[in-house]
Amino acid sequence: MTPFKLSEELLDQINSDIVAQNNKALQTLVKEYHYADLAEIFEALQIDQAVYLFKLIGSEKSADMLPELDEDVRESILDALSSEEIATEIEELDTDDAVDIIAELPDEVRKEVINQISDTEHADDIRELLTYDENSAGGLMAKELVCVNQNWTVTRCVREMRIQAQEVTHVHSIYVVDNKNVLLGRLSLKDLLTANEKSKIKSVYIPKVDYVTIDEEGEEVAKIMSKYDLEAIPVVNEQKQLVGRITIDDIVDLIKDEAEKDYQLAAGISSDVEADDSIFQHIKARLPWLILGLVGGLGSVFILEGFEGFMNHPSHKALFFFTPLIAAMAGNVGVQSSAIIVQGLANDVVKGSLFNRLIKEVGLGLINGGSLALLVILFGVATQQPTDVSLTIALSMLCVIIVSALIGTFVPIVLNRRGIDPAIATGPFITTSNDIFGIFLFFYIAKWFLA
Amino acid sequence: MTPFKLSEELLDQINSDIVAQNNKALQTLVKEYHYADLAEIFEALQIDQAVYLFKLIGSEKSADMLPELDEDVRESILDALSSEEIATEIEELDTDDAVDIIAELPDEVRKEVINQISDTEHADDIRELLTYDENSAGGLMAKELVCVNQNWTVTRCVREMRIQAQEVTHVHSIYVVDNKNVLLGRLSLKDLLTANEKSKIKSVYIPKVDYVTIDEEGEEVAKIMSKYDLEAIPVVNEQKQLVGRITIDDIVDLIKDEAEKDYQLAAGISSDVEADDSIFQHIKARLPWLILGLVGGLGSVFILEGFEGFMNHPSHKALFFFTPLIAAMAGNVGVQSSAIIVQGLANDVVKGSLFNRLIKEVGLGLINGGSLALLVILFGVATQQPTDVSLTIALSMLCVIIVSALIGTFVPIVLNRRGIDPAIATGPFITTSNDIFGIFLFFYIAKWFLA
Numbered sequence: 012m013t014p015f016k017l018s019e020e021l022l023d024q025i026n027s028d029i030v031a032q033n034n035k036a037l038q039t040l041v042k043e044y045h046y047a048d049l050a051e052i053f054e055a056l057q058i059d060q061a062v063y064l065f066k067l068i069g070s071e072k073s074a075d076m077l078p079e080l081d082e083d084v085r086e087s088i089l090d091a092l093s094s095e096e097i098a099t100e101i102e103e104l105d106t107d108d109a110v111d112i113i114a115e116l117p118d119e120v121r122k123e124v125i126n127q128i129s130d131t132e133h134a135d136d137i138r139e140l141l142t143y144d145e146n147s148a149g150g151l152m153a154k155e156l157v158c159v160n161q162n163w164t165v166t167r168c169v170r171e172m173r174i175q176a177q178e179v180t181h182v183h184s185i186y187v188v189d190n191k192n193v194l195l196g197r198l199s200l201k202d203l204l205t206a207n208e209k210s211k212i213k214s215v216y217i218p219k220v221d222y223v224t225i226d227e228e229g230e231e232v233a234k235i236m237s238k239y240d241l242e243a244i245p246v247v248n249e250q251k252q253l254v255g256r257i258t259i260d261d262i263v264d265l266i267k268d269e270a271e272k273d274y275q276l277a278a279g280i281s282s283d284v285e286a287d288d289s290i291f292q293h294i295k296a297r298l299p300w301l302i303l304g305l306v307g308g309l310g311s312v313f314i315l316e317g318f319e320g321f322m323n324h325p326s327h328k329a330l331f332f333f334t335p336l337i338a339a340m341a342g343n344v345g346v347q348s349s350a351i352i353v354q355g356l357a358n359d360v361v362k363g364s365l366f367n368r369l370i371k372e373v374g375l376g377l378i379n380g381g382s383l384a385l386l387v388i389l390f391g392v393a394t395q396q397p398t399d400v401s402l403t404i405a406l407s408m409l410c411v412i413i414v415s416a417l418i419g420t421f422v423p424i425v426l427n428r429r430g431i432d433p434a435i436a437t438g439p440f441i442t443t444s445n446d447i448f449g450i451f452l453f454f455y456i457a458k459w460f461l462a
Numbered sequence: 463m464t465p466f467k468l469s470e471e472l473l474d475q476i477n478s479d480i481v482a483q484n485n486k487a488l489q490t491l492v493k494e495y496h497y498a499d500l501a502e503i504f505e506a507l508q509i510d511q512a513v514y515l516f517k518l519i520g521s522e523k524s525a526d527m528l529p530e531l532d533e534d535v536r537e538s539i540l541d542a543l544s545s546e547e548i549a550t551e552i553e554e555l556d557t558d559d560a561v562d563i564i565a566e567l568p569d570e571v572r573k574e575v576i577n578q579i580s581d582t583e584h585a586d587d588i589r590e591l592l593t594y595d596e597n598s599a600g601g602l603m604a605k606e607l608v609c610v611n612q613n614w615t616v617t618r619c620v621r622e623m624r625i626q627a628q629e630v631t632h633v634h635s636i637y638v639v640d641n642k643n644v645l646l647g648r649l650s651l652k653d654l655l656t657a658n659e660k661s662k663i664k665s666v667y668i669p670k671v672d673y674v675t676i677d678e679e680g681e682e683v684a685k686i687m688s689k690y691d692l693e694a695i696p697v698v699n700e701q702k703q704l705v706g707r708i709t710i711d712d713i714v715d716l717i718k719d720e721a722e723k724d725y726q727l728a729a730g731i732s733s734d735v736e737a738d739d740s741i742f743q744h745i746k747a748r749l750p751w752l753i754l755g756l757v758g759g760l761g762s763v764f765i766l767e768g769f770e771g772f773m774n775h776p777s778h779k780a781l782f783f784f785t786p787l788i789a790a791m792a793g794n795v796g797v798q799s800s801a802i803i804v805q806g807l808a809n810d811v812v813k814g815s816l817f818n819r820l821i822k823e824v825g826l827g828l829i830n831g832g833s834l835a836l837l838v839i840l841f842g843v844a845t846q847q848p849t850d851v852s853l854t855i856a857l858s859m860l861c862v863i864i865v866s867a868l869i870g871t872f873v874p875i876v877l878n879r880r881g882i883d884p885a886i887a888t889g890p891f892i893t894t895s896n897d898i899f900g901i902f903l904f905f906y907i908a909k910w911f912l913a
Contacts, residue, residue, distance in 0.1 A: 016810075047689050169655065176652045200651060204624045237718065238498050240711040242693060259710050260691040263717065267688065270721030271805060277728055278801030278888065279794055286806030286819075290826050297798050298830050301863075304794045305834050308787030309841055315783040322773050322782075331773075331782045332766040335789045336759030339897055342793070343730055343755045343890050347748050350729030354722060355737030359467075368737075375741050379749050383756050390760055412752075437729065439794050446790055 152255030307443030341449025348419030380412030525554030603706030758894030792900025799870030
């Protein structure tokens, strides 16, 4: 199979079918597509047409599509539905997806929708899930899971599971609890398939099970699940009672979002923005960083003005030709060092003391900076630069690279210790401050060396 | 649970137990830890000690740890084992992990190891998997899966599955094939649990199943699985015969690696390197990009030398103070635009023509650049800069930002169309070339404007 690609022809056909109100044709056509593909179609339609089609396709399919839609498209569609219609959609969804969508609704609509859900257990589950922080295990989990009592026999277990399984999309592990719903362990499908039918669950279950508590941070859950290759993890409360389950598909999205967020911050893009978002969203995400860069850059203008005297010397004025190079190298090295630390912190591989890490960066800076300094000297010889100017530039290059590497290492580690996302240190913030530091250091060394 | 953190005390204890050859104590201690945690312990040990401990812990646990180890640690440990010992480890692993490890062995050792595997079917499966490109579906898949014939009854199906399930770590979907092993559909655990025992599989299976062909690219498989929330996907050959299965845990690693690779390239780090790797590996990953930056930066030196004449004018010399600012803004904007495109291409959201996209960037550049140009003029007024110089800088800022955004958009799209990874365009490559373009444009506009 190849993933679906939305063609102009398909879109034109849907558009004209909507205009002509060919409802039968639309219903037949929609059946062919996976809900994730349908979401792409809906995002390409105009809102009125999207709402028309949405009401036509039946909640079994439209509900699954809702979590896949862009937030603004989803908002526009839900705006056009009554709270009763929204409740019908919500009933089709697992509690984790249901709660994500309900959380986006305005307060008054939210209550109305929940009250209209006919399955009161589902409604209660949603009310419970709404109380948790969306970035915690409680906010990520679903209430749907398959759970058996340790005192049941395999036969009873299979019978009860048949009932529970009708509510659960993917079974994954079967959790084993005692009479007080305290999590004891798990039963793999394999165990169940190979166990004697008369055995008690007590005698066949695996008493070891990984779990997270309800207030664990989402990022931490992602780390645990990906490190230990888990496809689902049970969530317990303070009494170790089983309250929910997180599945790997939600974690895949979280890992992807996390990595993309770090990457965007490194590129100087603050909020989550995609290529096809509006110009206004792009401005909001990008302009603040550019202004930060501008303000920082104006700082370097002042520094350079302070060293204007060098321009009066026939060979020293060359320093100004090399300034952008020094600034660029300071920025490049700072971004490298900080990216290594940010990724290391995310993957828990930054061990040892800050001091040892800085020493390592000095070593690295000596070798990288030394190599580049040598190239600068060779360039000076080739272009018949005066020796003192060449040496000044080479020496500054070495110092700037070491200092930039230290700043790039130090800043994210310190931010992280203070509970601030270190990824903000990898972008324009570090380039700009390293530019200024680099330029200042360059001219300061020159002043001292060429005096 | 909290993920394991390796403490100094634990490491000291293991070290002294190894020196004292307290084998019993070591074996007891090792049992407590998950294989993913053991891998961390092994990575912190010296090689001799790691090999000693490895031989002590029994292949059931040590085998699972092997795929989790850093490549160089794994290589050192396997170097110290005989081909027979390696074969014992390999027998414990699923075919997908087994083949990844065997592929790393030197040619002659590889053959010896495979010949020593006592389970000939396992050996044949590994030989088959070795023939596929490691970045294709064939290279990612495992041969272990649960598969039933459409002509079986539910009862027979459960019986056969009991046998197959003993070989398979996670069952996920049950695939349904015909007598020629052609993939027909799937049977979910739910279906199986709720079906009548005498029904034929033919009448209860779901005839729709997502699958990939054996030569599909790994990145494409990851996109399909994460888009359609699949936890496992069957792999078929050209005759649509079922040949293997890819599970989500391998895809999670791939998605993570992919996102991290893009991020590292954006930061000017070429090969996969982590905070705790050796200085030598860091130099290899970072120095080439710095040299690229240096060479580019030296280009800007030539450009600036060409405009030396401006230094002789009392107010025009200010242009040199503003050069690092202009270069930095060119770099920042280029990185923003290219990162948006690279992420958009990775997520398939870059639609529409290149021309439309460039037009959008011009619009964005006009607004962002216009705002920044205004700030530059205000700064000029505040610092009593001559008006012509202020206007030159503001106008150049606007032009440089538009041109940089265009370059940042154009380059990754063109690279992608030519089959080159567009992520290489987001790092020092784009900053350096935008620096040069920016500086040249700045002085060229100044020359024309101040003439």
